[in-house]
Amino acid sequence: MSTVSVSPETLAINGGSPVRTTFLPYGRQSIDEADVQAVVDVLRSDWLTTGPKVGEFEEAFAARVGAAYAVSFSSGTAALHAAAFAPGLKSEDEAITSPMTFAATANCVLYQGATPVFADVTADTLNLDPEKVAQRISSKTRAILPVDYAGHPADLKVIVDLAQRHGLIVIEDACHALGSEYQGRSVGSVADMTVFSFHPVKHITTGEGGMVSTNDPKLAETLRRFRNHGISSDARQRQTAGQWHYEMVVLGFNYRLSDFACALGMQQLKKLDANLARRREIASRYTSAFRGTSGVIPPAVRPDVNPAWHLYPIRLDLEKLTTDRAEIFRALRAENIGVNVHYIPVHSHPYYREQFGYRGGEFPVAEDAYSRLISLPMFHGMSDRDVEDVIAAVRKVTGSYTR
Numbered sequence: 128m129s130t131v132s133v134s135p136e137t138l139a140i141n142g143g144s145p146v147r148t149t150f151l152p153y154g155r156q157s158i159d160e161a162d163v164q165a166v167v168d169v170l171r172s173d174w175l176t177t178g179p180k181v182g183e184f185e186e187a188f189a190a191r192v193g194a195a196y197a198v199s200f201s202s203g204t205a206a207l208h209a210a211a212f213a214p215g216l217k218s219e220d221e222a223i224t225s226p227m228t229f230a231a232t233a234n235c236v237l238y239q240g241a242t243p244v245f246a247d248v249t250a251d252t253l254n255l256d257p258e259k260v261a262q263r264i265s266s267k268t269r270a271i272l273p274v275d276y277a278g279h280p281a282d283l284k285v286i287v288d289l290a291q292r293h294g295l296i297v298i299e300d301a302c303h304a305l306g307s308e309y310q311g312r313s314v315g316s317v318a319d320m321t322v323f324s325f326h327p328v329k330h331i332t333t334g335e336g337g338m339v340s341t342n343d344p345k346l347a348e349t350l351r352r353f354r355n356h357g358i359s360s361d362a363r364q365r366q367t368a369g370q371w372h373y374e375m376v377v378l379g380f381n382y383r384l385s386d387f388a389c390a391l392g393m394q395q396l397k398k399l400d401a402n403l404a405r406r407r408e409i410a411s412r413y414t415s416a417f418r419g420t421s422g423v424i425p426p427a428v429r430p431d432v433n434p435a436w437h438l439y440p441i442r443l444d445l446e447k448l449t450t451d452r453a454e455i456f457r458a459l460r461a462e463n464i465g466v467n468v469h470y471i472p473v474h475s476h477p478y479y480r481e482q483f484g485y486r487g488g489e490f491p492v493a494e495d496a497y498s499r500l501i502s503l504p505m506f507h508g509m510s511d512r513d514v515e516d517v518i519a520a521v522r523k524v525t526g527s528y529t530r
């Protein structure tokens with residue numbers, strides 16, 4: 128007698144009940160009363176922008192990441208722009224970066240009129256492959272921009288050594304990696320400049336906001352000028368000194384972060400360790416659950432790092448599944464799990480295809496990963512129940528598409 132196979136629970140996409148009744152986003156901020164009060168206090172003070180909170184936040188941030196200086200910006204993108212400006216990146220220069228990132232990483236090179244040159248990533252971490260970087264170095268190369276994808280630090284020592292041998296500057300895009308550790312060192316203290324973002328889905332938020340950390344006093348000075356129109360002093364310094372005179376010495380922008388945003392940043396920074404601990408707990412629960420889930424490959428972690436887990440990107444083992452990433456994505460959304468995809472490789476965007484003639488196939492590791500990636504919800508405010516819902520939904524969906 129043949130056994131009757133029990134059909135898996137009907138997927139929500141096929142009319143079944145979703146795992147959750149409410150939508151769980153892939154990331155979101157946590158704001159408490161102390162945060163609100165800190166902002167309100169500044170709103171009632173004399174300085175709404177470029178006041179005392181800016182310096183306080185920058186000092187506390189620099190101390191936290193183990194750098195001598197930290198310079199705040201109105202966004203991570205503005206911080207990247209400044210980091211590309213500070214070492215003097217200009218037209219005819221090239222900077223090597225990863226295609227597996229948000230467009231802003233490569234765009235900052237374009238803002239300077241220079242050319243972003245992509246190098247493929249390693250299959251385990253999806254971070255810049257140092258061997259591929261070495262192959263792309265030319266007489267025009269001025270900088271390397273590694274990205275700490277999902278919060279897993281890039282191969283920093285190898286990249287910094289390579290850069291030093293060729294006289295290049297390293298600008299690390301650590302917008303995913305506040306609180307990550309690399310060979311026992313804090314991300315933020317290793318590269319020439321390290322760039323962070325305080326967008327609401329990040330480890331701490333200021334609404335919009337960013338920071339560059341560096342140990343180089345000259346770079347720090349140039350970064351400060353660049354965010355203030357290229358002017359040599361700020362309004363508060365002039366008021367304190369009783370002077371009206373200032374000089375615009377380089378072409379800069381208004382990329383300042385307001386005092387109330389910095390007050391929020393100070394409060395949020397106090398919770399960074401707790402936020403990181405929670406993200407690490409969630410990652411560890413996910414990884415132990417998905418190690419035994421057919422069709423799902425959890426993200427790799429190298430032994431010499433402690434990632435900050437901005438994202439938790441699984442890869443689908445498509446050979447074991449009867450469908451593609453798009454269908455699994457839709458099915459998880461129907462279960463009310465707010466999955467996302469990080470990233471469409473930058474060279475695949477129409478702008479880059481049109482400007483640089485990319486046709487696809489140039490960066491096979493990144494492109495193959497892209498066809499399999501799904502970012503699961505990952506934020507420090509997730510409850511245990513949220514985490515178990517995600518695991519249940521992933522198992523339900525992949526289980527019903529398993530070969």
Ligand SMILES: Cc1ncc(COP(=O)(O)O)c(C=O)c1O
Pocket residue numbers: 202203204205207228229231232274300302303323324325326335336337
């Ligand atoms: C890798 C990476 N770089 C840069 C940025 C830009 O940061 P922001 O949104 O603060 O401008 C982001 C934003 O998500 C990012 O993920």
